[in-house]
Amino acid sequence: MSLYRQVRPLAFKLPPETAHTIGKRILGGLQSTGPTRAAVRWRYQYRHPSLSIDRFGTTFPNPIGVAAGFDKNAEVLRALSDLGFGFVEAGTVTPYPQEGNSRPRLFRLRNDEAMINRMGFNGDGMEAVRRRLESRPPSETPLGINIGKMNTSDESEALEDYRRVFSRLRPHGDYFVVNVSCPNTPDEFDEDDPEHLRSIFEVLTAENDRGKPILVKIGPESPTESLLELVDIVEAFDLDGLVATNTTTRRDDLTSSDRTEWGGLSGKPLESRSTEVVRTLAENTELPIIGVGGVDSAQSAYDKIKAGASLVQLYTGFVYNGPSTAREINEGLVELLQRDGFDSIEDAVGADLA
Ligand SMILES: Cc1cc2nc3c(=O)[nH]c(=O)nc-3n(C[C@H](O)[C@H](O)[C@H](O)COP(=O)(O)O)c2cc1C
DSSP: OOHHHHHHHHHTTSOHHHHHHHHHHHHHHHTTSHHHHHHHHHHHOOOOGGGOEEETTEEESSSEEEOTTTTTTSOSHHHHHHTTOSEEEEEEEOSSOBOOSOSOOEEEEGGGTEEEEOOOSOBOOHHHHHHHHHTSOTTSSOEEEEEOOOTTOOHHHHHHHHHHHHHHHGGGOSEEEEEOOOTTSOOSSOTTOHHHHHHHHHHHHHHOTTOOOEEEEEOSOOOHHHHHHHHHHHHHTTOOEEEEOOOBOOOOSOOSGGGGSOSEEEEGGGHHHHHHHHHHHHHHOOSOEEEESSOOSHHHHHHHHHTTOSEEEESHHHHHHOTTHHHHHHHHHHHHHHHTTOSSHHHHTTTTOO
């Protein structure tokens, strides 16, 4: 039994946000010296040529990344890379520091292998993140930066929020994600309304003179016609891809006691819907898709890849499975590729599509 499986019952006795803070402190300690970094890499990193994939001008050593929200302030990027993740998406980063919602705001639904969160874009703000990224050595694992607006911003202030965070952090990200799908922020207006989306993309493309890849993160609830409309808008603005999906406000078939908490549900119950959204998008666009929602094993990552995802991310599966998550998924992916006669992840992307 892995060490994490042994300590997990203890960690799960702590309130989830406390456990997360302690976990991040441990990662911060591990990434602070050369010898501990080397030891973590030796124990957890797994490389295989068939796992490497190129998308939007970046080479990803493997397709398994950490989803937005885990390292909102870009504090433990090196440790996550040492644990074998192929990329990390920092954020959501807002222009100024923000407290987020009051606690408790994160809940474990153990019976359902899920979590509910209503963090509400808590974070250190773009200047603190920029300072951390400036001291980051180049050529580390690819970095995505997920950008958002302040909770108090109205519709026109929101445009300026996206513009400022993007322009301030632009040199540091390999790709950027516009997060218009957070179910936990108190919006007075519809963030994913097509007109509002067009205004955001106009502002960002005007600001994007160095051609950084910009992707859009969507929620799992959108019906097919809204997804198709979004694809049209994203293609019209020549954006670079889609991230599907964020958490869900649905609560189907849950058994854990905290299932009635409000917020976004992540983990296993989200898996099939997010894969379905990936498939619908992939059937209607050539744009790269990052699949996220309920991934916790090689098979669940492979299902998203075969449905059309070029890259996959996870958050909840990492909390439940611990530090060996990336290695176990990547080892398993190599076996699945070999079993099915694929030479690389690239060959498996969209293999299930008609
Ligand atoms: C505690 C928590 C915080 C999150 N914060 C963000 C965030 O700031 N921005 C964002 O785009 N997604 C955020 N997410 C959503 C995840 O990036 C991901 O889309 C979702 O959890 C589904 O993946 P999973 O089932 O692997 O957790 C958060 C998720 C959790 C559990």
